[in-house]
Amino acid sequence: MMGARSKTEPEGEGRLPSFEHLLLPHLNAAYNLARWLTRNDHDAEDVVQEAYLRALKSFDGFLGGDGRAWLLTIVRNTCYTWLQQNRANRLDTVFDEEIHNPEGEAPSPETLLLRRADTELVKKALQELALEFREVVILRELEGLSYKEIAAVAGIPIGTVMSRLARARKWLSKYVSESFCRRQSDECSSEVGFVSSRPAAPGQ
Numbered sequence: 001m002m003g004a005r006s007k008t009e010p011e012g013e014g015r016l017p018s019f020e021h022l023l024l025p026h027l028n029a030a031y032n033l034a035r036w037l038t039r040n041d042h043d044a045e046d047v048v049q050e051a052y053l054r055a056l057k058s059f060d061g062f063l064g065g066d067g068r069a070w071l072l073t074i075v076r077n078t079c080y081t082w083l084q085q086n087r088a089n090r091l092d093t094v095f096d097e098e099i100h101n102p103e104g105e106a107p108s109p110e111t112l113l114l115r116r117a118d119t120e121l122v123k124k125a126l127q128e129l130a131l132e133f134r135e136v137v138i139l140r141e142l143e144g145l146s147y148k149e150i151a152a153v154a155g156i157p158i159g160t161v162m163s164r165l166a167r168a169r170k171w172l173s174k175y176v177s178e179s180f181c182r183r184q185s186d187e188c189s190s191e192v193g194f195v196s197s198r199p200a201a202p203g204q
Contacts, residue, residue, distance in 0.1 A: 019059050022067040023052070029068060029143050030075045036138045037079040039127055043086075051078040069145065073153045076135065083131075125175045133168040136161055 030051060034044035051074045062070060126134060132154075139145045139153060140161075151158045 019056060022062075023055060023071050026068045026071050027052075030071055032142060033072055033075050033135070033138055034079055036126065036142075037076070037131065037135060038082065043082070047078050047082050048075065050082070051075040054078060066149065069149045069153055072139070072143070072145075073155075076153055121176055121179055122172070125172050125179075128175070129168055129172070133164050133171075136164045137168045137172070140165055 027048070030048050031044055034047040034051070035041060038044050038047060051071070055071055055074050058074075126137065129137065135154060136150055139150045140147075145153065147158050147161050150161045154161070
């Protein structure tokens with residue numbers, strides 16, 4: 001590999017600044033996605049390092065456009081490869097998408113709640129989501145990607161993105177609300193009207 005690059009040294013020198021300029025600013029986003037998918041700080045660091053190496057090797061094939069979405073696609077795929085190799089028995093089962101729910105189109109209490117994802121309760125709820133639901137929530141709510149960008153990153157139709165977001169938001173809202181009520185008096189549980197049992201996460 002080094003020999004091949006030495007033959008085109010002028011291109012290599014021009015290539016690295018472009019790579020750094022386009023992709024290094026998205027290092028935090030890459031790590032954030034990897035951290036939420038692997039659920040481990042050190043594993044996320046390894047995945048991001050591998051993803052950036054893959055990105056560098058394939059950078060000549062990058063045709064321009066949104067560098068962040070391109071990078072996050074590589075990070076996402078690297079995460080899945082790593083999970084299959086290291087935690088195959090812990091991969092979440094695929095959830096059967098049957099309903100396209102446009103509920104996620106409008107701002108909602110669920111959306112506002114997820115944007116407070118620095119709270120321990122919401123973090124715990126996100127951790128319990130099945131992988132395919134967790135990734136779309138992170139890409140949408142924490143990274144601010146559009147439905148089209150998420151569809152490109154995850155390799156799924158836009159309708160599936162919206163459906164998964166709607167279902168994930170609904171479950172997260174219920175999980176957090178019920179957990180909050182369990183911390184309060186029985187009066188709180190009665191007023192809100194939630195049952196005491198914890199909802200099962202979609203896809204689990």
